[in-house]
Amino acid sequence: MVPSRRKVLGWAAAALAGAAPGARPPRWARLRARLSGALLLPGDDGYDTARLPYNSLYDHHLPAAVARCARPEDVQHCLEEARRSGVRVAARSGGHSYAAHSTPHEGLVVDLAPMSRVEVRPDGTIAVGAGARLRDIYAALTAAGRCLPLGNCPSVGISGLTLGGGFNWLERTFGLTCDRLRSARVVTADGRLLTASPDREPDLFWALRGGGGGNFGVVTSFEFATVPAPELLTVFRVRFPAGAAADVLGAWQPWGAAVPEAVSSTCVVLPDGSVDLTGCAVAPAAALRAEVARLLADVGARAPLEDAEVDYPTAIGVMSVDQLPRDAFRGSSRIADRSWTDPAAVAGTLRGREGVLLIANALGGAVDRPSPTDTAYPHRGAVTSLQPFAQVGALPAERVTREVDEVQRELARLVGTGTYVNYLDPLQEDWAATAYRHNLPRLRRVARRYDPDRVLLFPQSVQAGTR
Numbered sequence: 203m204v205p206s207r208r209k210v211l212g213w214a215a216a217a218l219a220g221a222a223p224g225a226r227p228p229r230w231a232r233l234r235a236r237l238s239g240a241l242l243l244p245g246d247d248g249y250d251t252a253r254l255p256y257n258s259l260y261d262h263h264l265p266a267a268v269a270r271c272a273r274p275e276d277v278q279h280c281l282e283e284a285r286r287s288g289v290r291v292a293a294r295s296g297g298h299s300y301a302a303h304s305t306p307h308e309g310l311v312v313d314l315a316p317m318s319r320v321e322v323r324p325d326g327t328i329a330v331g332a333g334a335r336l337r338d339i340y341a342a343l344t345a346a347g348r349c350l351p352l353g354n355c356p357s358v359g360i361s362g363l364t365l366g367g368g369f370n371w372l373e374r375t376f377g378l379t380c381d382r383l384r385s386a387r388v389v390t391a392d393g394r395l396l397t398a399s400p401d402r403e404p405d406l407f408w409a410l411r412g413g414g415g416g417n418f419g420v421v422t423s424f425e426f427a428t429v430p431a432p433e434l435l436t437v438f439r440v441r442f443p444a445g446a447a448a449d450v451l452g453a454w455q456p457w458g459a460a461v462p463e464a465v466s467s468t469c470v471v472l473p474d475g476s477v478d479l480t481g482c483a484v485a486p487a488a489a490l491r492a493e494v495a496r497l498l499a500d501v502g503a504r505a506p507l508e509d510a511e512v513d514y515p516t517a518i519g520v521m522s523v524d525q526l527p528r529d530a531f532r533g534s535s536r537i538a539d540r541s542w543t544d545p546a547a548v549a550g551t552l553r554g555r556e557g558v559l560l561i562a563n564a565l566g567g568a569v570d571r572p573s574p575t576d577t578a579y580p581h582r583g584a585v586t587s588l589q590p591f592a593q594v595g596a597l598p599a600e601r602v603t604r605e606v607d608e609v610q611r612e613l614a615r616l617v618g619t620g621t622y623v624n625y626l627d628p629l630q631e632d633w634a635a636t637a638y639r640h641n642l643p644r645l646r647r648v649a650r651r652y653d654p655d656r657v658l659l660f661p662q663s664v665q666a667g668t669r
Contacts (some may be wrong), residue, residue, distance in 0.1 A: 229287065230267055236279045239270035239316055252313065253305065256357070259530040259599060260302035265311045271333075272316040274422045277389040280312045281420065285391070285657055292660060293420040295333055296359025300533050301628045303416065303660045304362070312420055314361065322346035322428070327384060330424045332361045340522075344515040348428040351376040354522045364424060365415040366624030367579040369587060371521045374466040374567030375484050380411035380577060381568075382426045388419040391653035395422075409648040412579025414623040414637070417645070417664040418652050431514040436490040437521065438509040440479040446503050447475040447549035451562070453500035454479065455541055458564030459585055461493050466567070471560040473552045482521055487511045530594035532602050534610035534627035537620025537636075538586040544616060551590075551612045555605040557597050561589040580639040581620050588613055589625055603629070626662050633662055 234241040242249040244264065252268045254261060266289060269280050277293075284291035290309030297304055305311055314333035320342040321329045328350060330339060337356035343349060351370040353363055368379025376382070385399035388406065396419075398407040409418050442450050450469065458467050467481030483490040487509050494507050512520065542548050552558055565584050574582040581587075590609035592602045607629045614632075621627075621636040630636070638645055642664075649664045656665055 229283065233267075233269065233279060233283045237269060237271070237276050239272040239276055242268040242270070253311070254297075254528065255302040255305040256296070256298045256528055257300065257302055257531055258528045259532070259594060260305065263302055263305045263307040265305060266308050268311040268313050270313050270316055274387065274389055274395050277312055277314075277420050277422055278393045278395065280310060281389060281391055281657065282393050284310055285393075285655065290660070291657065292416050293332075293361070294359075295361035295415075296335055296357055298355070298358050298362060299415075299626075300624075301626055301662065303626070303662060306660065314359075314420075314422070317422060322348055326428050326430075328426050328428050330360050330426065332359075332421045332423055334360045336360065336363070340518050343428065343431070344518065347431050349376070349431040349514060350382055350426055350428045351379055353379075356522055360424060361421055362415045362624060365410055365413065365417075365421065367412040367581075367622065369563060369622065369624070371468075371482055372466055372484070373569050374463050374564065376429065377568040377571060378412075378579060379426075380579060381572060382428070383407075383411055383424060384427050385425045386410055386421050387423045388421050390419040391655065391657040405644075405648050406652060409578050409645055411577035412623070413641075413645050413648070414578075414626075414664065416658055416660060417649055419658070432484045433513065434484075434486060434511055435514060435517045436483045436485060436487045436509055436511050437517055438481055438483070438490055438494065438507060440494065440498070440505050440507050442477040442479070442501070442503055442505045444472075444474040444476045446501070446505075447471050447477050447552075448546035449501050449503060450477045450479070451542070451548055452545035453497055454562075455538075455545070455564075455586055457493075457497045457500065459541075459566045463567035465490065465493060467564050469560075469562040471549060471552060471562065473554075473556050473558065475549060475552075480521075482517055530599060531592060532594070532599075532606040532627075533589060533591045533625050534606050534630065535590075535622040535625035536588045536610055536613040536617055537581050537584045537622060538588060538617035539581075539584050539620060540618060541585055542617050547616050548588075548613070551609045551616070555592075555609065557592045557595065557602055558605050558609055559591050560609070561591055563587040563589075574639075575641065578638070578641050578645055580641045581622070584618075584620060586617070587622055588617065589622075628661065634664070634666070638664070 290306040292306045293312040294304035317331040317333040319331045351372045364379045464484040470478040590606045619636045623637040
């Protein structure tokens with residue numbers, strides 16, 4: 203059957219919808235010939251798996267190509283092709299971007315997964331390929347008896363975690379992941395391979411520590427400073443009953459900020475008002491129990507403390523989330539710059555929203571050692587990070603999206619408007635100003651310097667909306 207003219211025009215319009223003005227179709231054959239890794243196009247074996255982001259809510263994203271980059275030269279070839287053809291391009295490490303910005307629809311995915319080598323050096327530094335997952339890095343660290351503050355999801359990629367700042371389960375003791383960064387190898391939009399460090403490309407190095415992934419170039423490797431692995435840690439958990447959330451949040455926030463830096467903690471608030479408090483202390487159990495006893499007295503609720511003294515490898519296993527399958531979810535973020543005056547209202551943001559959780563992390567401690575302008579991460583001095591989060595599950599995606607958005611809007615009124623860039627929410631209209639705050643003008647200057655042609659552009663990039 204011959205397709206109608208209307209249908210042919212519709213196909214053509216759909217094909218051009220994602221292209222930049224004046225863009226030419228990318229010459230995939232030329233790129234494929236230059237790559238040391240594979241280039242996967244629609245219809246190729248492996249494409250249907252390689253194209254998928256972690257958040258299955260965005261499985262409708264269909265990249266034009268996925269380039270499996272095994273060396274920095276492959277990244278250079280990809281960015282050269284993107285400049286020539288005008289195709290959208292984004293780097294992907296773990297693929298956990300909340301809004302799937304690392305899997306651009308009708309764009310080129312620079313897949314860094316093959317660049318995953320991890321080496322702990324005799325001087326205590328660790329060299330990490332940009333495609334390494336946290337599970338790979340933890341394995342190398344424990345074998346060498348070293349520690350680097352990292353997140354608790356084993357499949358997250360090191361690049362996104364570091365470039366956005368790097369919240370982690372030891373942050374009050376050892377700071378953010380980006381605070382341990384010593385240098386990075388970066389392919390800029392014009393194809394140069396640079397080393398960014400305090401002494402070489404210092405503006406770029408500053409921007410890479412909290413300025414967000416995909417804004418200033420494609421990092422191909424990192425070097426971090428590590429510390430000796432703690433010999434003893436105490437992991438702990440307290441479960442509070444339904445209806446306790448207001449009392450727990452009211453007591454926990456000042457407690458979480460006042461305890462010694464050795465203690466990091468997270469509260470997960472459920473819609474029924476129950477609270478799951480978990481954490482880790484680089485301290486013996488007796489010291490931790492004394493601190494938790496003060497909290498329980500302030501809460502005024504009976505709740506048993508579960509704790510255990512463990513070594514560092516065991517703590518990693520306890521604090522890490524089980525390897526979860528890909529799932530559809532919505533997440534958002536607010537940073538509390540000040541102590542909240544109405545914890546009941548904070549807890550009440552979940553009322554009637556059965557699928558939404560509120561994940562609150564205590565900040566302060568080592569997180570606040572740098573100043574708010576020492577790195578691109580701007581929220582030094584903030585009290586708490588709050589993350590409304592919901593898995594879609596059997597609920598309509600539209601409902602989950604609406605409810606998460608409603609919670610983050612209410613939180614902005616109650617606790618402050620800060621946003622953590624690694625939890626970017628496409629519905630947050632104020633994301634640029636609240637994620638980067640006073641550092642936004644400098645970040646935009648750095649982005650224009652290293653990407654004047656705006657090759658690395660996506661809906662929530664530093665340069666989005668600027669000319």
